[in-house]
Amino acid sequence: SKCYSLDDSALEVLEAWLELRQLTLRDIPISGACLAKLENAEHLTVLRLSQTMVGDEAMESIGRLTSLERLELAETLVGDVGVAQLTRLTKLTYLDLSGTQLTREGLDSLCALKSLRYLHLNDLSDITDDSMLQRECWPQLEGVSVGPSIGTY
Numbered sequence: 001s002k003c004y005s006l007d008d009s010a011l012e013v014l015e016a017w018l019e020l021r022q023l024t025l026r027d028i029p030i031s032g033a034c035l036a037k038l039e040n041a042e043h044l045t046v047l048r049l050s051q052t053m054v055g056d057e058a059m060e061s062i063g064r065l066t067s068l069e070r071l072e073l074a075e076t077l078v079g080d081v082g083v084a085q086l087t088r089l090t091k092l093t094y095l096d097l098s099g100t101q102l103t104r105e106g107l108d109s110l111c112a113l114k115s116l117r118y119l120h121l122n123d124l125s126d127i128t129d130d131s132m133l134q135r136e137c138w139p140q141l142e143g144v145s146v147g148p149s150i151g152t153y
Contacts, residue, residue, distance in 0.1 A: 014038050022046040026072075032058025039064050050074040050096065056082030063088045074120070075099040080106030087112035098122035098149060111137035118142060122149035 014020075015037040021044060032054035038044060044065055050072045059082035062071070068089050079101030086092070086109070093115050103126040110116070116138055121127050122145050 020044050024048040025052060027051040029053060035061040042067055046070040048072040049076060052076055059085035068092055070094040072096045073100060084109040091115055093117045096120040119144050121146045
């Protein structure tokens with residue numbers, strides 16, 4: 001069920017959760033303004049924001065969460081400008097950008113993510129198959145999905 005009563009202002013409490021390790025805010029109407037409150041969450045390793053209104057402006061705050069290992073942004077408003085903010089996430093091993101605004105140009109900034117093991121780029125209008133990926137950027141990848149998704153998130 002959708003939690004429409006939650007929004008960015010209702011999530012002001014995030015600032016107090018310094019020991020937070022995982023956070024799922026999937027399928028709720030947040031824009032990402034609340035994510036600035038997470039900047040002191042030094043132990044946060046998993047952040048799931050799929051199916052929210054989060055866009056490029058929120059990626060600056062997410063880029064400061066340098067402990068992140070897993071980031072799920074499927075079906076958000078994130079595009080090339082926002083993805084470029086993620087290059088500081090040197091521990092990131094899992095990234096889902098399916099159904100976002102990412103284009104081939106935005107893929108270049110992802111090359112900085114040398115720890116990446118799993119990359120999901122389904123349902124992107126500008127990236128239709130894995131031949132568009134520069135394999136030399138991520139020789140360590142264990143799993144890649146590109147093209148139309150099968151099923152739902």
